[in-house]
Amino acid sequence: xxxxxxxxxxxxxxxxxxxxxxxxxxxxxxxxxxxxxxxxxxxxxxxxxxxxxxxxxxxxxxxxxxxxxxxxxxxxxxxxxxxxxxxxxxxxxxxxxxxxxxxxxxxxxxxxxxxxxxxxxxxxxxxxxxxxxxxxxxxxxxxxxxxxxxxxxxxxxxxxxxxxxxxxxxxxxxxxxxxxxxxxxxxxxxxxxxxxxxxxxxxxxxxxxxxxxxxxxxxxxxx
Amino acid sequence: xxxxxxxxxxxxxxxxxxxxxxxxxxxxxxxxxxxxxxxxxxxxxxxxxxxxxxxxxxxxxxxxxxxxxxxxxxxxxxxxxxxxxxxxxxxxxxxxxxxxxxxxxxxxxxxxxxxxxxxxxxxxxxxxxxxxxxxxxxxxxxxxxxxxxxxxxxxxxxxxxxxxxxxxxxxxxxxxxxxxxxxxxxxxx
Amino acid sequence: xxxxxxxxxxxxxxxxxxxxxxxxxxxxxxxxxxxxxxxxxxxxxxxxxxxxxxxxxxxxxxxxxxxxxxxxxxxxxxxxxxxxxxxxxxxxxxxxxxxxxxxxxxxxxxxxxxxxxxxxxxxxxxxxxxxxxxxxxxxxxxxxxxxxxxxxxxxxxxxxxxxxxxxxxxxxxxxxxxxxxxxxxxxxxxxxxxxxxxxxxxxxxxxxxxxxxxxxxxxxxxxxxxxxxxxxxxxxxxxxxxx
Numbered sequence: 001x002x003x004x005x006x007x008x009x010x011x012x013x014x015x016x017x018x019x020x021x022x023x024x025x026x027x028x029x030x031x032x033x034x035x036x037x038x039x040x041x042x043x044x045x046x047x048x049x050x051x052x053x054x055x056x057x058x059x060x061x062x063x064x065x066x067x068x069x070x071x072x073x074x075x076x077x078x079x080x081x082x083x084x085x086x087x088x089x090x091x092x093x094x095x096x097x098x099x100x101x102x103x104x105x106x107x108x109x110x111x112x113x114x115x116x117x118x119x120x121x122x123x124x125x126x127x128x129x130x131x132x133x134x135x136x137x138x139x140x141x142x143x144x145x146x147x148x149x150x151x152x153x154x155x156x157x158x159x160x161x162x163x164x165x166x167x168x169x170x171x172x173x174x175x176x177x178x179x180x181x182x183x184x185x186x187x188x189x190x191x192x193x194x195x196x197x198x199x200x201x202x203x204x205x206x207x208x209x210x211x212x213x214x215x216x217x218x219x220x221x222x223x
Numbered sequence: 224x225x226x227x228x229x230x231x232x233x234x235x236x237x238x239x240x241x242x243x244x245x246x247x248x249x250x251x252x253x254x255x256x257x258x259x260x261x262x263x264x265x266x267x268x269x270x271x272x273x274x275x276x277x278x279x280x281x282x283x284x285x286x287x288x289x290x291x292x293x294x295x296x297x298x299x300x301x302x303x304x305x306x307x308x309x310x311x312x313x314x315x316x317x318x319x320x321x322x323x324x325x326x327x328x329x330x331x332x333x334x335x336x337x338x339x340x341x342x343x344x345x346x347x348x349x350x351x352x353x354x355x356x357x358x359x360x361x362x363x364x365x366x367x368x369x370x371x372x373x374x375x376x377x378x379x380x381x382x383x384x385x386x387x388x389x390x391x392x393x394x395x396x397x398x399x400x401x402x403x404x405x406x407x408x409x410x411x412x
Numbered sequence: 413x414x415x416x417x418x419x420x421x422x423x424x425x426x427x428x429x430x431x432x433x434x435x436x437x438x439x440x441x442x443x444x445x446x447x448x449x450x451x452x453x454x455x456x457x458x459x460x461x462x463x464x465x466x467x468x469x470x471x472x473x474x475x476x477x478x479x480x481x482x483x484x485x486x487x488x489x490x491x492x493x494x495x496x497x498x499x500x501x502x503x504x505x506x507x508x509x510x511x512x513x514x515x516x517x518x519x520x521x522x523x524x525x526x527x528x529x530x531x532x533x534x535x536x537x538x539x540x541x542x543x544x545x546x547x548x549x550x551x552x553x554x555x556x557x558x559x560x561x562x563x564x565x566x567x568x569x570x571x572x573x574x575x576x577x578x579x580x581x582x583x584x585x586x587x588x589x590x591x592x593x594x595x596x597x598x599x600x601x602x603x604x605x606x607x608x609x610x611x612x613x614x615x616x617x618x619x620x621x622x623x624x625x626x627x628x629x630x631x632x633x634x635x636x637x638x639x640x641x642x643x644x645x646x647x648x649x650x651x652x653x654x655x
Binding site: 090092 | 274275292299301302304309313
């Protein structure tokens with residue numbers, strides 16, 4: 001038990017260290033997101049649409065695209081250089097490997113992106129009372145997106161991440177619809193506690209189930 | 224010598240194309256095994272079946288006891304954007320620092336510790352990938368073409384280490400296109 | 413015991429023989445039911461008070477919509493059989509069903525668009541049910557694309573099965589979408605627990621059409637799965653005897 005704990009902690013530390021060193025992998029998407037959010041107001045007629053309205057209209061898809069780009073090659077390098085193979089031989093399954101990758105992605109990609117989104121929400125003059133709801137929505141939304149994108153990446157690992165995105169986008173759309181509805185309710189100042197509960201539940205289930213499914217899919221590719 | 228594995232009539236095929244046909248072998252401790260065959264003969268496939276990465280299409284592998292194993296394949300699981308030292312800290316498990324330093328000196332990699340891995344030559348990268356056989360402790364080492372990319376001097380170093388491992392009661396299984404001059408049981412595929 | 417029960421149905425050779433034996437009956441039944449259902453529905457059912465004769469497209473739209481979703485559930489069942497018991501025939505049937513599901517979804521969207529123009533003045537609306545059906549269409553397309561992009565068929569069968577099972581989370585959303593969002597789409601006319609909201613003289617030919625499409629899709633399934641089996645098993649010795 002202690003050995004397993006040490007092993008898991010080592011794996012988390014290793015993943016965190018690798019991601020920290022691969023600066024373009026975590027910083028690139030944040031910069032890209034920022035550029036998109038800066039560019040958007042320049043492309044529209046601000047007299048006819050308010051900044052806050054624009055933010056709520058574009059934020060979900062911008063975050064989705066940023067998530068896709070930020071985990072575009074999450075398993076690719078590890079698959080081709082044999083790291084995943086080594087993990088499988090060491091642990092006889094890939095659950096720990098995928099779970100550690102997910103945890104580090106949440107800490108080093110999702111949370112910073114959420115923070116920057118909130119900064120832009122303020123810059124776009126979104127009602128300050130919305131910010132806590134937005135923060136929670138963005139975290140849940142990204143956890144669901146990232147889990148699906150991990151699965152998409154895993155399923156098409158040797159065919160490129162675009163195929164994976166095409167395969168899982170239909171499954172991501174309902175989440176997009178749900179969070180779009182949440183933002184509509186927010187705009188209309190309708191409480192969204194039930195959506196928060198549902199989204200939190202879905203993200204927990206997604207983390208558990210999709211980690212399992214992604215691990216099985218990666219193992220299948222190694223066979 | 225202890226029995227570790229019984230490989231019984233293993234066959235493997237993809238899309239009805241047979242890669243391995245009825246391979247049987249008993250694997251014991253204190254022994255070295257060599258799988259020889261040309262390209263596509265199924266050497267790597269057999270290693271992966273032994274490692275339980277892939278299931279055989281037919282036959283089975285009977286495990287007499289559980290044991291730890293280390294696989295060093297064609298691929299080099301070290302990251303180009305990290306230095307050699309940073310890579311080894313992630314790649315290696317349960318190793319002694321002094322043993323690692325001795326190994327790096329033996330393999331002429333000591334001065335390259337702070338070099339970006341992508342800046343090393345292919346031969347140096349291969350040597351780095353083989354470091355676990357010097358510093359890690361496992362009951363079985365499975366090496367897929369361990370000598371590829373190495374010069375003669377380093378091939379001899381690796382061979383010596385493999386012999387030493389067998390002398391310590393470990394099992395070494397390696398694959399090769401041509402017979403290596405080592406005292407081992409050979410399986411032709 | 414369960415594995416033995418499944419294995420007796422799992423042989424592609426036995427399945428092909430059954431296909432050949434039952435195809436003509438199933439296909440004929442489908443044609444007969446379709447003829448009865450459509451002739452009754454198009455020529456003899458009364459005109460709708462609100463929509464006039466345009467509503468008669470339901471004899472195409474409703475069966476295709478129902479089967480678009482039902483086929484996915486059936487694929488999910490076979491995907492479980494394939495993954496748990498490694499039955500190759502189940503993978504072949506999933507592939508065959510994917511093509512039929514794709515066709516059915518396309519027909520549902522197409523007929524829905526035609527119905528929308530005279531009734532609601534629009535051929536497309538981003539409402540929940542229509543959008544969810546489009547998503548289902550993309551899912552079928554994705555499955556077929558995934559399977560066709562791998563050279564290793566055993567691996568692609570299993571990946572497809574995994575994707576089918578993961579995709580089933582979308583199905584309850586499609587089913588419940590009319591309840592969750594207030595939209596342009598009319599509420600479901602037929603539910604399992606309540607009596608239907610359409611007249612009985614329209615309802616009976618509709619049910620006959622639904623049964624007809626069931627038979628036709630099964631016969632299409634026989635044909636598709638036969639093609640897939642003959643392609644995939646072409647190196648086996650029993651194929652020469654069969655052909």
